[in-house]
Amino acid sequence: QRQLFTQFMKQLFPGHGYSRDTLGPKSNIANIPREKILGYYQNWYQPSRFHTVIVGDVNPKQAVEAVKHAFSQKD
Numbered sequence: 001q002r003q004l005f006t007q008f009m010k011q012l013f014p015g016h017g018y019s020r021d022t023l024g025p026k027s028n029i030a031n032i033p034r035e036k037i038l039g040y041y042q043n044w045y046q047p048s049r050f051h052t053v054i055v056g057d058v059n060p061k062q063a064v065e066a067v068k069h070a071f072s073q074k075d
Helices: 002-012 026-030 034-044 060-071
Strands: none
Touching: none
16 A cells, blocks of 8 residues: 555656655665654654644634643643
């Protein structure tokens, strides 16, 4: 499925960033030290860096509260 999806994206978006596989070849990931991957994750994957999009017939106040709750610090 992954190979099919990758080929589909190459055909659908020639010359565009969407045409490239996000992870790249397995050798790319295999050659990155674990500490570097963890550092990247800890820096970029933080709630303050996320954007939340809610679409549909929702109560805006309830939606905002649900998102705040989901991203609140847990002890």
